[in-house]
Amino acid sequence: MIVAALDFQTVSDAVATGAVYALMAVGIGLVFGVLRLVNFSYGQLIMAGAYTLAFTSGWPVWASVSTCFAVVIAISLAMELTVFRPLRGQSPAVMLVTTFAIAFLLQAVALIVDLRNDFIGEVATSISALNEAITVGGVEIRKVTIVAIGAAIVALVLLALLLTRTTIGLHTRAAAADFRTARLLGVRVNRVIMFTVVLSGVLAAAVAVILTVQVPLVSPDFALHDTIIVLVGVVVGGLDRLWTATLGGFAIGFASGMINGALPTDNTVYLPSVLFGIVILVLLLRPAGLFSWGRRASAERV
Amino acid sequence: MPEPVLELQGLEVRYGSVPAVRGLSLEVGNGEIVGLIGPNGAGKSTTLHAIMGAVPAHAGDVRLHGRSIRGRPPERIARAGVALVPEGRRIFSDFTVEENLRLGLAGRRKRNGADPLQQAYDLFPVLHEFRRRSAGALSGGQQQQLAIGRALVAEPEVLLLDEPSLGLAPMAVDAVFEALRQIREREVTILLVEQRALHTVALADRTHVLAGGELRLTLGPADAANKDKIIAAYLA
Ligand SMILES: Nc1ncnc2c1ncn2[C@@H]1O[C@H](COP(=O)(O)OP(=O)(O)O)[C@@H](O)[C@H]1O
Numbered sequence A: 001m002i003v004a005a006l007d008f009q010t011v012s013d014a015v016a017t018g019a020v021y022a023l024m025a026v027g028i029g030l031v032f033g034v035l036r037l038v039n040f041s042y043g044q045l046i047m048a049g050a051y052t053l054a055f056t057s058g059w060p061v062w063a064s065v066s067t068c069f070a071v072v073i074a075i076s077l078a079m080e081l082t083v084f085r086p087l088r089g090q091s092p093a094v095m096l097v098t099t100f101a102i103a104f105l106l107q108a109v110a111l112i113v114d115l116r117n118d119f120i121g122e123v124a125t126s127i128s129a130l131n132e133a134i135t136v137g138g139v140e141i142r143k144v145t146i147v148a149i150g151a152a153i154v155a156l157v158l159l160a161l162l163l164t165r166t167t168i169g170l171h172t173r174a175a176a177a178d179f180r181t182a183r184l185l186g187v188r189v190n191r192v193i194m195f196t197v198v199l200s201g202v203l204a205a206a207v208a209v210i211l212t213v214q215v216p217l218v219s220p221d222f223a224l225h226d227t228i229i230v231l232v233g234v235v236v237g238g239l240d241r242l243w244t245a246t247l248g249g250f251a252i253g254f255a256s257g258m259i260n261g262a263l264p265t266d267n268t269v270y271l272p273s274v275l276f277g278i279v280i281l282v283l284l285l286r287p288a289g290l291f292s293w294g295r296r297a298s299a300e301r302v
Numbered sequence B: 001m002p003e004p005v006l007e008l009q010g011l012e013v014r015y016g017s018v019p020a021v022r023g024l025s026l027e028v029g030n031g032e033i034v035g036l037i038g039p040n041g042a043g044k045s046t047t048l049h050a051i052m053g054a055v056p057a058h059a060g061d062v063r064l065h066g067r068s069i070r071g072r073p074p075e076r077i078a079r080a081g082v083a084l085v086p087e088g089r090r091i092f093s094d095f096t097v098e099e100n101l102r103l104g105l106a107g108r109r110k111r112n113g114a115d116p117l118q119q120a121y122d123l124f125p126v127l128h129e130f131r132r133r134s135a136g137a138l139s140g141g142q143q144q145q146l147a148i149g150r151a152l153v154a155e156p157e158v159l160l161l162d163e164p165s166l167g168l169a170p171m172a173v174d175a176v177f178e179a180l181r182q183i184r185e186r187e188v189t190i191l192l193v194e195q196r197a198l199h200t201v202a203l204a205d206r207t208h209v210l211a212g213g214e215l216r217l218t219l220g221p222a223d224a225a226n227k228d229k230i231i232a233a234y235l236a
């Protein structure tokens, strides 16, 4: 078992899963930062992107991928304008239930669209070439593993530059740290929110591209399981800071990849139980999150 | 009196059904400093928040150059030329000093002219010295300078300050009042909320005493020598 866990293929797959989950964690964490809203419908954004890739499988890769990004960003913006903005200032519980409702709605729409051909599930093939293995220094590694890790690093670096080097990035960080004061200083919070919603949509679309390469069969519950695990990861990591949420996402992705590799195949059904066991332990020992040193459990928000 | 820049007309603010400000009217003329003093819970911060649009006015009006700004969101009021130095400073302690100042630019309308950050650095040289440091590492007095500097970089027409001397050592308090004197020379119109009655009455063109959400009394600079009158105003 230990030996299996240490094999290179397992480790590289676990890192790739961690990288994808880190991107999802950032997408969820960004929106949480300014809206104090845990978006449970984030997985359905990814699902919508995956269906877009499936339905455009016959198109050139660039056209298929751009359409995926356009669709996911459009749905994100529509969510903000028609649901989140009108509900601004409502209690967190209302917002939470609302994102559940959106999740179910998007799944229902996906099911209806999908069932037109009497099968549940569509296959996304436009970029499946990435699923082939190549040999690096004598070890086999799937191209998508390299792409996933590379894409995550590039996305995180770009995001960090955007947040620290631009005015809109400064305004976004300010709104996340102290929404009320940011507004009093003249920060146009609706713009900031649109900006973060678009960014989180871009990340969801990128994740859709990577996940459909790994798992080309797209169904209405696509990415649902992953989203639940990531949500657990960001809560454990600590949602009040973007980088702790990101680390939490990476850590839980890496851990699930390693446990997946370590457990005998017929035991992987226990994976969620093992993860939730770890989560409960962490929340008991470090209620403010695994990576939040010297901070209180709840972010101050006046 | 100079032409009024900021006017409150019968301002009423309630939290739920509890009134916090009742029928408050006052004017601040161009380049004036008007003081607003009164005990804790008098409604001073609420008045400033109502001017900024951060709490809704239940009745009455807030006018800037004669035009109503009531009902506008805070970011629009900030961009219309009203800057607030909030109670408790509210600086972004994880950000650098310079980032805090750059945040103040969000409320700036002018897009040209002298470098606004440099103007803040001229007034508070210590901010320039520490501009790359995290704002949370500054002393209380320096943080207050940062909060005032952050409001000034927007080059506001009207500056609202909410107890800028709160919690500061005596020397830092003097520095704050000295800075306000210098800001007055830049022809900024100032509404100063304070608990330090003597300092405020001495500095301001006139000072209103607020209690229970109502204007009780107005004092002039000449009253600064008359401590009894100020104390009586508080006790009234
Ligand atoms: N957010 C709020 N919700 C409910 N009541 C408030 C709130 N803010 C202030 N108050 C009440 O309004 C009154 C005026 O408060 P405030 O304007 O903060 O006074 P001051 O700044 O003069 O000390 C007080 O009785 C206070 O308890």
Ligand SMILES: [Mg+2]
Binding pocket: B044, B045, B046, B087, B162
């Ligand atoms: Mg107050």
